[in-house]
Amino acid sequence: MTRVRLISMLGSYGVVLALLLLILFGWARYDYFLGFFNITSVLRYNSMFALVALGMCFVIMTGGIDLSVGSTAALGSVVAALASPQGAWIGLGAGVGAGLCVGLVNAVLVTRLKIMPFVATLAMMLAASGTALLLADNQSVSVSYESGFTSIGQDNFLGFPIPAWIAIVAYVIGWIVLNFTSTGRAVLAVGGNEDATRLMGLPADRIKFLVYLVSGGLAGLAGVILASQFGAGQPIEGVGWELFAIAAVVVGGTLLTGGVGSVGATLAGVLLLGILFNVLNFENGKGWISLSAYWQSVIRGLFLLVVVILQAKLSSRGTAAAREH
Amino acid sequence: MTDTTRQQHLSRPFDPFDFMARYGTLIALVLLILFNLAFTRNFATTQTLNVNLTQVCTIVIVAVGMTLVIATGGIDLSVGSLMAISGALAPMIFLGKIVPIDNIALAVAAAMIISVGVAGLFGLFNGWLIAKFRIQPIVATLVLFIAGRGIAQVMTNGNLQTFRVPQFQFIGLGRIFGIPVQVVLMALLVVAAAWMLKRTVFGRQIIAIGGNERAAELAGIAVSKVKLVVYAISGLCAGVAGLIVIAINSSSDANLVGMGMELDAIAAVAVGGTLLSGGKATIIGTLLGAMTIQLVRYTLLANGVADAAALVVKAGIIVLAVWIQQQGRRA
Numbered sequence: 001m002t003r004v005r006l007i008s009m010l011g012s013y014g015v016v017l018a019l020l021l022l023i024l025f026g027w028a029r030y031d032y033f034l035g036f037f038n039i040t041s042v043l044r045y046n047s048m049f050a051l052v053a054l055g056m057c058f059v060i061m062t063g064g065i066d067l068s069v070g071s072t073a074a075l076g077s078v079v080a081a082l083a084s085p086q087g088a089w090i091g092l093g094a095g096v097g098a099g100l101c102v103g104l105v106n107a108v109l110v111t112r113l114k115i116m117p118f119v120a121t122l123a124m125m126l127a128a129s130g131t132a133l134l135l136a137d138n139q140s141v142s143v144s145y146e147s148g149f150t151s152i153g154q155d156n157f158l159g160f161p162i163p164a165w166i167a168i169v170a171y172v173i174g175w176i177v178l179n180f181t182s183t184g185r186a187v188l189a190v191g192g193n194e195d196a197t198r199l200m201g202l203p204a205d206r207i208k209f210l211v212y213l214v215s216g217g218l219a220g221l222a223g224v225i226l227a228s229q230f231g232a233g234q235p236i237e238g239v240g241w242e243l244f245a246i247a248a249v250v251v252g253g254t255l256l257t258g259g260v261g262s263v264g265a266t267l268a269g270v271l272l273l274g275i276l277f278n279v280l281n282f283e284n285g286k287g288w289i290s291l292s293a294y295w296q297s298v299i300r301g302l303f304l305l306v307v308v309i310l311q312a313k314l315s316s317r318g319t320a321a322a323r324e325h
Numbered sequence: 326m327t328d329t330t331r332q333q334h335l336s337r338p339f340d341p342f343d344f345m346a347r348y349g350t351l352i353a354l355v356l357l358i359l360f361n362l363a364f365t366r367n368f369a370t371t372q373t374l375n376v377n378l379t380q381v382c383t384i385v386i387v388a389v390g391m392t393l394v395i396a397t398g399g400i401d402l403s404v405g406s407l408m409a410i411s412g413a414l415a416p417m418i419f420l421g422k423i424v425p426i427d428n429i430a431l432a433v434a435a436a437m438i439i440s441v442g443v444a445g446l447f448g449l450f451n452g453w454l455i456a457k458f459r460i461q462p463i464v465a466t467l468v469l470f471i472a473g474r475g476i477a478q479v480m481t482n483g484n485l486q487t488f489r490v491p492q493f494q495f496i497g498l499g500r501i502f503g504i505p506v507q508v509v510l511m512a513l514l515v516v517a518a519a520w521m522l523k524r525t526v527f528g529r530q531i532i533a534i535g536g537n538e539r540a541a542e543l544a545g546i547a548v549s550k551v552k553l554v555v556y557a558i559s560g561l562c563a564g565v566a567g568l569i570v571i572a573i574n575s576s577s578d579a580n581l582v583g584m585g586m587e588l589d590a591i592a593a594v595a596v597g598g599t600l601l602s603g604g605k606a607t608i609i610g611t612l613l614g615a616m617t618i619q620l621v622r623y624t625l626l627a628n629g630v631a632d633a634a635a636l637v638v639k640a641g642i643i644v645l646a647v648w649i650q651q652q653g654r655r656a
Contacts, residue, residue, distance in 0.1 A: 119644070256463065
């Protein structure tokens with residue numbers, strides 16, 4: 001177990017190190033890479049993915065998975081856009097509420113009906129997407145520009161984009177919950193060994209219920225940011241977000257089998273994948289090479305490949321060592 | 326239904342959940358057909374049959390490979406991307422964009438063999454990651470899910486490839502004795518896979534691995550080899566499906582071919598009664614599952630329900646089917 005923890009820590013530091021190296025590379029190579037505009041726009045855009053990945057991280061730590069986050073975000077963006085004429089806060093609340101509803105259904109399916117998380121959240125992915133399309137009448141829904149709703153996604157607070165603030169607050173809360181509360185320890189315990197957790201008298205089902213609910217709520221929040229940043233609720237956005245989030249969580253060293261994980265490394269994973277995009281854009285701007293946007297997914301895939309192979313190598317060495325003892 | 330584990334339930338009293346778990350999909354399909362015969366106009370026509378069969382074909386072909394993968398306890402998220410790769414590669418070959426080939430029959434044959442082969446190789450790559458590095462299937466195939474479509478887009482530079490090559494499009498538009506070619510392909514594949522799963526050693530090994538991998542390994546089964554082959558088969562199936570899709574459309578768009586196919590295939594497998602945790606699989610069930618989902622969608626559309634609402638209904642069916650099967654197993 002300690003060995004596994006060591007590997008996960010190695011993974012966490014590895015991702016932070018890779019992130020720093022990538023930033024250093026960008027800073028040395030491109031003029032405006034660490035410019036205010038670039039930093040804020042990267043953070044503004046990636047805060048949505050950061051929120052979704054945070055929820056995913058907690059779900060994965062319990063040994064589950066949430067495939068519905070992408071279409072939940074789309075649903076959240078549509079609901080928020082529809083509610084935005086009533087005011088910024090109401091739009092925000094409506095979007096998050098829609099996300100919580102999806103999370104609630106996921107939680108009930110997984111903990112009460114005992115349906116495998118993969119299937120339950122796959123079904124909810126379809127259902128949320130269908131609901132978003134129905135509500136939006138198959139097109140994007142323009143948000144209200146009078147109610148101040150758009151400032152959630154577009155304005156700054158203390159010189160820093162509001163979506164980035166939201167993500168930072170969410171991650172700080174996530175970090176505290178995981179490391180300093182009994183709920184956080186229980187999340188890891190459920191993922192480590194669910195039956196043992198139950199026998200120890202910990203409320204395993206309640207913990208799982210909670211993580212799916214939170215994941216839905218965070219996805220809804222990401223949807224609110226999406227709608228206010230781009231001025232429209234977009235029912236067909238969010239395709240593939242769940243897999244991006246899973247990739248970020250995996251890159252952050254969280255094992256998909258559950259039981260280990262780190263909130264900070266997940267954030268580093270999100271930023272790493274996001275900045276990889278950014279570096280590619282800068283590289284194209286330099287004109288040395290011209291990689292079309294299509295290369296980005298290839299490079300992301302390759303990146304994920306390297307990470308998972310490294311992880312697998314490290315952990316197989318870990319289990320081999322454990323067997324010797 | 327073809328339940329390959331053949332449990333001894335005969336001596337037990339009647340259990341409605343168990344009954345539903347075994348025959349639920351078939352009953353649902355029959356009920357749907359009866360409903361449509363009664364309420365949907367022009368349902369009992371060969372045209373309706375053809376529309377539904379041709380639409381369900383590619384899903385079934387991919388889902389057959391997926392069933393085998395899931396039977397070993399795995400999953401293959403990359404099938405849609407592999408469809409895009411084979412769909413992007415084939416026109417490049419028979420249109421002579423890579424190497425000009427004068428003889429069109431030769432060019433088409435080369436295009437089909439190479440593009441399906443490449444998809445198979447990518448499948449093999451998935452299997453290699455899973456068997457050699459013991460990476461979880463969902464993560465291992467996520468790599469190609471992300472990168473695969475990118476590869477197809479890079480190959481074509483994101484451009485639409487249009488073509489009119491009857492020799493190639495035979496697999497999507499042609500007919501053998503009045504039956505669409507892809508339906509014949511699907512039927513052959515289903516029969517072959519069902520036979521393999523039930524009657525061959527390889528088929529039993531697949532089930533054994535899904536049931537208990539460690540035990541299978543101790544029993545002397547070459548687990549790694551079986552997994553490699555299974556993922557390669559899934560890749561080959563996806564490759565064939567990609568060709569059929571572009572043949573029907575007379576064009577290949579790397580951005581769209583096979584989009585969301587992994588979900589359709591997994592849904593068909595789940596509704597069909599294959600355990601997603603592995604160890605029990607039914608190819609015929611997968612066929613019925615895919616047809617049920619297709620027919621539900623057709624029924625809703627034919628009766629004026631929006632496609633978006635059909636998605637919600639599909640979600641409900643998946644959950645219901647899996648729940649019933651679980652109750653049946655518990656009993």
